[in-house]
Amino acid sequence: MFNIVLVEPEIPQNTGNIVRTCHATGCILHLVRPLGFEVSDRYLKRAGLDYWDEVSISYYDSFFELKQKHPTARFYYFTTKGLKRHSDACFKDGDFLVFGKETKGLPEELLKDNKEFCLRIPMIGETRSLNLSNSVAIAVYEGLRQNGFEGFKTEGQLHNSKW
Numbered sequence: 772m773f774n775i776v777l778v779e780p781e782i783p784q785n786t787g788n789i790v791r792t793c794h795a796t797g798c799i800l801h802l803v804r805p806l807g808f809e810v811s812d813r814y815l816k817r818a819g820l821d822y823w824d825e826v827s828i829s830y831y832d833s834f835f836e837l838k839q840k841h842p843t844a845r846f847y848y849f850t851t852k853g854l855k856r857h858s859d860a861c862f863k864d865g866d867f868l869v870f871g872k873e874t875k876g877l878p879e880e881l882l883k884d885n886k887e888f889c890l891r892i893p894m895i896g897e898t899r900s901l902n903l904s905n906s907v908a909i910a911v912y913e914g915l916r917q918n919g920f921e922g923f924k925t926e927g928q929l930h931n932s933k934w
Contacts, residue, residue: 772797773862773914774844778834778877781807781871785870785873787823787915788904794822796911807872834869834881841867843858846888850908851878851900853891860890862914870910873903 775798780786793800831837838846846867847860856916862868871877882889892909894902901909915923 772799772802772864773911774799774841774845774865774867775838775911776803776834776837776867777903778803778869779805779807779872781873782815782903783808784904789907790822790826790828792908792911793826796915798911799827799829800835801829801867803834803837816868845908846885847910848877848882848885848889849892849906851891851894852876852882852887855890856885857890857892857910858912862917864918866914868907868914869911870903870907876900890906891897 772795775789777786777789777800786802790800794800826854828932829837831840844865845863846869847862848869849857851872852868869877873909890907890910894901900906
Protein backbone atom coordinates (compact mmCIF):
# COMPACT_ATOMS: atom_id res chain seq x y z
CA MET A 772 0.00 0.00 0.00
CA PHE A 773 1.05 3.57 -0.58
CA ASN A 774 0.75 6.76 1.42
CA ILE A 775 -1.03 9.56 -0.41
CA VAL A 776 -0.11 13.07 0.75
CA LEU A 777 -2.23 16.07 -0.19
CA VAL A 778 -0.49 19.35 0.64
CA GLU A 779 -3.10 22.04 1.26
CA PRO A 780 -5.89 20.60 -0.92
CA GLU A 781 -8.52 23.16 -1.86
CA ILE A 782 -11.45 21.37 -3.51
CA PRO A 783 -13.54 19.05 -1.32
CA GLN A 784 -14.78 16.90 -4.20
CA ASN A 785 -11.22 16.05 -5.21
CA THR A 786 -10.31 14.98 -1.69
CA GLY A 787 -13.53 12.97 -1.46
CA ASN A 788 -12.69 11.16 -4.71
CA ILE A 789 -9.20 10.46 -3.38
CA VAL A 790 -10.75 8.94 -0.25
CA ARG A 791 -12.61 6.54 -2.55
CA THR A 792 -9.37 5.68 -4.35
CA CYS A 793 -7.65 5.07 -1.01
CA HIS A 794 -10.47 2.76 0.06
CA ALA A 795 -10.31 0.81 -3.21
CA THR A 796 -6.53 0.41 -3.05
CA GLY A 797 -5.71 0.21 0.65
CA CYS A 798 -3.75 3.47 0.62
CA ILE A 799 -3.35 5.73 3.63
CA LEU A 800 -4.25 9.41 3.24
CA HIS A 801 -2.22 12.22 4.80
CA LEU A 802 -3.67 15.74 4.71
CA VAL A 803 -1.42 18.76 5.27
CA ARG A 804 -3.16 21.90 6.52
CA PRO A 805 -4.46 24.40 5.77
CA LEU A 806 -7.31 22.65 4.00
CA GLY A 807 -9.51 24.67 1.65
CA PHE A 808 -12.63 23.14 3.21
CA GLU A 809 -14.02 21.73 6.42
CA VAL A 810 -13.80 17.96 6.83
CA SER A 811 -17.52 18.03 7.54
CA ASP A 812 -18.18 19.54 4.09
CA ARG A 813 -21.14 17.77 2.44
CA TYR A 814 -19.41 17.75 -0.98
CA LEU A 815 -16.40 16.05 0.55
CA LYS A 816 -18.57 13.44 2.23
CA ARG A 817 -20.68 12.88 -0.89
CA ALA A 818 -17.64 12.38 -3.13
CA GLY A 819 -16.10 9.99 -0.58
CA LEU A 820 -19.42 8.21 -0.16
CA ASP A 821 -19.53 6.04 2.93
CA TYR A 822 -15.80 5.23 2.76
CA TRP A 823 -14.67 8.27 4.74
CA ASP A 824 -14.71 6.42 8.08
CA GLU A 825 -13.06 3.31 6.60
CA VAL A 826 -9.89 5.01 5.34
CA SER A 827 -6.88 5.75 7.52
CA ILE A 828 -6.46 9.55 7.45
CA SER A 829 -3.84 11.58 9.30
CA TYR A 830 -3.68 15.36 9.59
CA TYR A 831 -0.57 17.56 9.87
CA ASP A 832 -0.04 21.26 10.42
CA SER A 833 2.91 21.31 8.01
CA PHE A 834 4.77 19.13 5.54
CA PHE A 835 7.78 19.37 7.87
CA GLU A 836 5.71 17.73 10.63
CA LEU A 837 4.80 14.84 8.31
CA LYS A 838 8.46 14.34 7.31
CA GLN A 839 9.49 14.34 10.98
CA LYS A 840 6.99 11.59 11.76
CA HIS A 841 8.27 9.47 8.86
CA PRO A 842 12.03 10.18 8.77
CA THR A 843 13.08 7.04 6.89
CA ALA A 844 10.26 7.08 4.33
CA ARG A 845 10.75 7.59 0.61
CA PHE A 846 8.83 10.51 -0.89
CA TYR A 847 7.91 11.14 -4.53
CA TYR A 848 6.68 14.60 -5.53
CA PHE A 849 4.21 14.89 -8.40
CA THR A 850 4.58 18.07 -10.42
CA THR A 851 4.32 19.30 -13.98
CA LYS A 852 7.94 20.45 -13.49
CA GLY A 853 9.32 16.95 -12.90
CA LEU A 854 12.08 15.79 -15.24
CA LYS A 855 11.17 12.09 -14.90
CA ARG A 856 7.90 10.46 -15.89
CA HIS A 857 5.83 8.84 -13.16
CA SER A 858 6.38 5.46 -14.82
CA ASP A 859 10.18 5.88 -14.55
CA ALA A 860 10.06 5.56 -10.76
CA CYS A 861 10.24 2.17 -9.05
CA PHE A 862 7.50 2.41 -6.44
CA LYS A 863 7.66 0.26 -3.33
CA ASP A 864 5.18 -0.58 -0.62
CA GLY A 865 5.08 2.25 1.91
CA ASP A 866 6.24 5.02 -0.44
CA PHE A 867 4.74 8.48 0.03
CA LEU A 868 3.20 10.01 -3.11
CA VAL A 869 2.97 13.77 -2.59
CA PHE A 870 0.59 16.10 -4.43
CA GLY A 871 0.13 19.87 -4.15
CA LYS A 872 -2.88 22.13 -4.05
CA GLU A 873 -5.04 22.36 -7.14
CA THR A 874 -4.25 25.98 -8.02
CA LYS A 875 -0.48 26.12 -7.39
CA GLY A 876 0.90 22.62 -7.00
CA LEU A 877 3.74 21.98 -4.56
CA PRO A 878 5.93 24.77 -3.15
CA GLU A 879 8.95 25.60 -5.37
CA GLU A 880 11.40 25.17 -2.50
CA LEU A 881 10.15 21.64 -1.82
CA LEU A 882 10.61 20.77 -5.50
CA LYS A 883 14.10 22.29 -5.67
CA ASP A 884 15.19 20.35 -2.57
CA ASN A 885 13.91 17.05 -4.03
CA LYS A 886 14.60 17.29 -7.80
CA GLU A 887 15.59 13.63 -8.13
CA PHE A 888 12.24 12.55 -6.70
CA CYS A 889 10.02 14.90 -8.72
CA LEU A 890 7.79 13.08 -11.19
CA ARG A 891 5.43 14.27 -13.91
CA ILE A 892 2.50 12.61 -15.58
CA PRO A 893 2.90 13.13 -19.35
CA MET A 894 0.39 15.36 -21.14
CA ILE A 895 0.21 16.61 -24.71
CA GLY A 896 0.07 20.15 -26.00
CA GLU A 897 -0.35 23.13 -23.75
CA THR A 898 -2.34 21.32 -21.07
CA ARG A 899 -1.52 22.99 -17.75
CA SER A 900 -2.33 20.09 -15.46
CA LEU A 901 -4.59 17.15 -14.74
CA ASN A 902 -7.30 17.04 -12.10
CA LEU A 903 -5.83 16.23 -8.67
CA SER A 904 -7.94 13.13 -8.04
CA ASN A 905 -7.11 11.79 -11.53
CA SER A 906 -3.40 12.37 -10.92
CA VAL A 907 -3.54 10.48 -7.64
CA ALA A 908 -5.34 7.56 -9.30
CA ILE A 909 -2.80 7.44 -12.15
CA ALA A 910 0.13 7.40 -9.70
CA VAL A 911 -1.40 4.83 -7.34
CA TYR A 912 -2.36 2.41 -10.09
CA GLU A 913 1.07 2.71 -11.71
CA GLY A 914 2.60 1.77 -8.36
CA LEU A 915 0.18 -1.12 -7.96
CA ARG A 916 0.92 -2.31 -11.51
CA GLN A 917 4.64 -2.27 -10.81
CA ASN A 918 4.06 -4.38 -7.70
CA GLY A 919 1.85 -6.94 -9.46
CA PHE A 920 -1.39 -5.78 -7.81
CA GLU A 921 -0.41 -7.80 -4.76
CA GLY A 922 -3.43 -8.44 -2.54
CA PHE A 923 -5.97 -7.72 -5.27
CA LYS A 924 -8.36 -10.22 -6.79
CA THR A 925 -6.76 -12.41 -9.42
CA GLU A 926 -8.18 -12.94 -12.88
CA GLY A 927 -9.41 -16.40 -11.85
CA GLN A 928 -11.24 -14.96 -8.87
CA LEU A 929 -12.93 -12.41 -11.09
CA HIS A 930 -14.11 -15.01 -13.61
CA ASN A 931 -15.60 -17.14 -10.84
CA SER A 932 -17.58 -14.32 -9.32
CA LYS A 933 -21.31 -14.00 -9.97
CA TRP A 934 -22.41 -10.96 -11.96
